[in-house]
Amino acid sequence: xxxxxxxxxxxxxxxLVVTLGLTGCQPANTxxxxxxATANTKxxxxxxxxxxxxxxxxxxxxEISWFEGGTGREYIESAxxxxxxxxxxxEIKAEINPKNHEQLRPRFxxxxxxxxxxxxxxxxxxFALIADDQLLPLDDILDSPSPDDxxxxxxxxxxxxxxxxxxxxxxxxxLPGFVHxxxxxxxxxxxxxxxxxxxxxxxxxxxxxxxxxxSGNMSPFVYQGMYPYYxxxxxxxxxxxxxxxxxxxxxxxxxxxxxxxxxxxxNAARDIKDYCDKYLLNGTLALNHTQAxxxxxxxxxxxxxxxxxxxxxxxxxxxxxxxxxxxxPPVNIAxxxxxxxxxxxxxxxxxxxxxxxxxxxxxxxxxxxxxMRRVCAETSGSVYPVIxxxxxxxxxxxxxxxxxxxxxxxxxxxxxxxxxEKWYKxxxxxxxxxxxxxxxxxxxxxxxxxSIEKEAERVRQDDSIIKYNLN
Amino acid sequence: MNKKYKRNIFIFTFIVPTLIFYLTFFGYPxxxxxxxxxxxxxxxxxxxxxxGFDNFKRLFEDxxxxxxxxxxVTMLFYGMIIIxxxxxxxATIIVRKGYKESKFYRVVFLxxxxxxxxxxxxxxxxxxxxxxGIINNFLNLIGLENLARTxxxxxxxxxxxxxxxxxxxxxxxxMVLYMSAMKNIPKAMYESAQIEGASExxxxxxxxxxxxWEIIRTSLVFFVARFFKTTFPLVYVMTGGGPxxxxxxxxxxxxxxxxxxxxxxxxxxxxxxxxxVMMSINFILQKVxxxxxxEF
Numbered sequence: 001x002x003x004x005x006x007x008x009x010x011x012x013x014x015x016l017v018v019t020l021g022l023t024g025c026q027p028a029n030t031x032x033x034x035x036x037a038t039a040n041t042k043x044x045x046x047x048x049x050x051x052x053x054x055x056x057x058x059x060x061x062x063e064i065s066w067f068e069g070g071t072g073r074e075y076i077e078s079a080x081x082x083x084x085x086x087x088x089x090x091e092i093k094a095e096i097n098p099k100n101h102e103q104l105r106p107r108f109x110x111x112x113x114x115x116x117x118x119x120x121x122x123x124x125x126x127f128a129l130i131a132d133d134q135l136l137p138l139d140d141i142l143d144s145p146s147p148d149d150x151x152x153x154x155x156x157x158x159x160x161x162x163x164x165x166x167x168x169x170x171x172x173x174x175l176p177g178f179v180h181x182x183x184x185x186x187x188x189x190x191x192x193x194x195x196x197x198x199x200x201x202x203x204x205x206x207x208x209x210x211x212x213x214x215s216g217n218m219s220p221f222v223y224q225g226m227y228p229y230y231x232x233x234x235x236x237x238x239x240x241x242x243x244x245x246x247x248x249x250x251x252x253x254x255x256x257x258x259x260x261x262x263x264x265x266x267n268a269a270r271d272i273k274d275y276c277d278k279y280l281l282n283g284t285l286a287l288n289h290t291q292a293x294x295x296x297x298x299x300x301x302x303x304x305x306x307x308x309x310x311x312x313x314x315x316x317x318x319x320x321x322x323x324x325x326x327x328x329p330p331v332n333i334a335x336x337x338x339x340x341x342x343x344x345x346x347x348x349x350x351x352x353x354x355x356x357x358x359x360x361x362x363x364x365x366x367x368x369x370x371x372m373r374r375v376c377a378e379t380s381g382s383v384y385p386v387i388x389x390x391x392x393x394x395x396x397x398x399x400x401x402x403x404x405x406x407x408x409x410x411x412x413x414x415x416x417x418x419x420x421e422k423w424y425k426x427x428x429x430x431x432x433x434x435x436x437x438x439x440x441x442x443x444x445x446x447x448x449x450x451s452i453e454k455e456a457e458r459v460r461q462d463d464s465i466i467k468y469n470l471n
Numbered sequence: 472m473n474k475k476y477k478r479n480i481f482i483f484t485f486i487v488p489t490l491i492f493y494l495t496f497f498g499y500p501x502x503x504x505x506x507x508x509x510x511x512x513x514x515x516x517x518x519x520x521x522x523g524f525d526n527f528k529r530l531f532e533d534x535x536x537x538x539x540x541x542x543x544v545t546m547l548f549y550g551m552i553i554i555x556x557x558x559x560x561x562a563t564i565i566v567r568k569g570y571k572e573s574k575f576y577r578v579v580f581l582x583x584x585x586x587x588x589x590x591x592x593x594x595x596x597x598x599x600x601x602x603x604g605i606i607n608n609f610l611n612l613i614g615l616e617n618l619a620r621t622x623x624x625x626x627x628x629x630x631x632x633x634x635x636x637x638x639x640x641x642x643x644x645x646m647v648l649y650m651s652a653m654k655n656i657p658k659a660m661y662e663s664a665q666i667e668g669a670s671e672x673x674x675x676x677x678x679x680x681x682x683x684w685e686i687i688r689t690s691l692v693f694f695v696a697r698f699f700k701t702t703f704p705l706v707y708v709m710t711g712g713g714p715x716x717x718x719x720x721x722x723x724x725x726x727x728x729x730x731x732x733x734x735x736x737x738x739x740x741x742x743x744x745x746x747x748v749m750m751s752i753n754f755i756l757q758k759v760x761x762x763x764x765x766e767f
Contacts, residue, residue: 108515125515128733132516225624226711283601285714286624291600300602425732433715440714442626464511464522 057090062359063114064094065104070313071178071380078375079367108134113351116360118177126166126347127422130173131466136350137171141361147369154365161415162385166347168468174347175364179385180307181404182234182342188323202271202332209279212302219281222301224289228432233342234305238329239268241340241416253419254469255460260453269438269445271332276439285440311398312381326404341408343415345385423468430455507739514735526740536741539719540748546630547698550637558645566653580643588701592708595636599623623710626717633705633718645690652686653679684762691756699749721745
């Protein structure tokens with residue numbers, strides 16, 4: 001006679017085994033392909049195997065580890081299908097999930113990394129990888145013909161300056177993936193309905209904000225209070241470069257003494273502080289990015305700082321009559337025609353200990369071909385930082401993204417980026433904390449600059465922190 | 472002799488697997504952490520650079536570490552006292568008054584304990600939300616707008632708000648613990664005290680609390696352990712350590728140093744400090760609350 005206790009205990013054991021078994025299973029990573037693959041690239045030259053084997057990838061494995069974020073997984077699955085069609089006998093193993101950095105870290109420590117990867121750089125420090133000599137320089141693939149036009153090299157198709165993002169010692173260690181442009185975002189319909197004009201400069205921005213405030217229905221401005229880097233990227237640095245040129249950011253990146261106390265930074269900080277004192281939505285400092293962005297959608301705030309991922313990120317929440325538009329960060333210098341847009345991007349790289357690095361590099365290259373970029377535009381609403389990156393995809397991309405991209409095509413508009421965010425993370429953190437203190441009223445403008453400069457000085461003096469230089 | 476040998480084998484068989492498990496997954500990592508704290512390591516390769524006591528020196532000079540520790544201790548102190556008082560209060564009322572609905576209250580109060588800390592953190596983030604949240608909207612409704620605050624965005628109220636969330640989460644668990652301890656006290660004790668003329672309050676402090684004391688002591692250990700385990704997701708999700716590090720705690724700073732700044736050596740040093748703080752607090756609590764155990 002089997003007692004009920006035994007039955008229960010047996011069932012629990014079966015449940016345990018089944019659960020363990022199921023967690024060990026992985027979903028298949030070959031996705032649906034929407035595009036026919038065009039195999040127009042030369043086969044990879046390898047030292048072993050006959051030419052026929054090289055051309056089909058026989059006996060070779062390509063291991064890919066890819067971050068699955070807001071841009072989804074369809075574009076990477078398409079790229080894998082395309083590459084598989086180029087090398088039918090190649091065994092491709094792909095790990096695509098939002099937590100791939102957790103798997104990558106121990107693999108790097110164990111000396112067994114995949115052949116090509118993309119991890120969220122907030123969770124995996126690419127520059128620490130470079131410092132530990134874990135990444136391969138990609139200059140050889142950059143100097144090879146580009147995927148669509150053999151007369152130009154891969155290097156030449158990128159928007160100038162974008163390859164500096166992950167370079168050091170005159171070598172490029174990662175290729176920039178999706179690029180996002182930062183600025184102000186608003187609803188054109190709301191502005192039209194109320195007769196509010198789109199500001200061209202700071203004075204007009206203050207003017208229209210006053211009108212918005214007087215209307216009593218909404219606050220003029222909100223930002224992602226818990227993440228002050230939105231404000232740094234979208235407004236502060238754009239303004240600072242307007243005052244002092246791109247030298248301002250270059251000096252910060254190069255740890256030049258006093259860089260953070262430059263007049264340009266102080267002026268930009270003063271502008272944003274004065275503005276927020278009057279026009280910032282109450283309680284902004286406690287808002288995370290979702291909450292702040294919902295305030296824009298709900299009509300509690302008229303303008304928000306964000307990147308071109310905004311429309312996609314909040315997909316499903318936008319009311320039908322919301323016409324999301326991009327606005328340049330306002331300039332406080334009369335007659336200054338130069339405009340600066342912060343452009344950030346992710347990084348894709350090939351580990352030094354990869355077993356099949358040549359194919360890893362080639363895989364990276366094919367992702368910049370037009371057909372692959374079309375899939376990206378179609379499925380993820382994102383573009384690559386190549387010249388004319390959004391051209392031909394206007395019908396596929398969100399309208400807000402097309403507009404922001406077209407701005408960069410104008411002569412007086414330049415892309416800016418601060419490498420210090422990746423090189424000197426403690427300075428980046430201090431800048432954010434000090435900005436919060438400035439907005440909350442705890443710090444004056446001078447104290448804001450001084451506190452960051454103090455951290456910059458500490459980093460300068462600390463020999464254990466590797467120093468980078470961009471010329 | 473044979474019996475004693477068999478008994479020892481029996482005990483041994485049960486202890487050894489657990490001991491091996493404990494040594495592998497707890498003992499070894501602690502020793503390794505101690506070892507790593509003498510190195511500079513990015514955690515992204517096998518290259519470790521020996522730096523001696525540099526990490527420990529940095530720890531003592533790092534203002535953020537001391538601020539974080541102060542925040543840890545403040546939250547622990549206030550949280551513990553408030554939870555203890557509330558849990559004892561509710562347990563006393565429910566047990567002593569013998570409500571028929573006591574089972575219902577047990578479930579309702581224990582329910583927050585079942586939710587994951589991350590879920591609770593997200594829910595309370597919205598409750599504390601300055602514009603969409605229920606607290607400020609309720610205050611506006613009853614005409615107390617001047618009391619409305621940016622609860623999680625103001626350096627003066629952020630720690631208090633986090634303590635409120637913890638109190639909501641854990642009061643139920645401790646209430647249920649104390650309820651079962653109270654129920655174990657024989658009614659005869661109270662009856663004889665009543666005959667002797669002792670008031671309810673006198674009975675409470677002279678019978679209930681002393682006879683529950685061992686349970687209360689154990690619950691303090693639970694509390695400290697839970698607190699240190701769960702404040703990380705709480706702070707990480709609700710405030711990120713902000714504004715301007717006013718809600719930074721040792722575990723969030725440790726995470727930042729290790730996983731964001733790629734300073735695993737320094738992060739493990741902070742971890743060792745956290746370990747030392749936890750052990751010290753437990754030790755002090757156990758020493759201070761030591762009393763003669765009453766058998767009943």
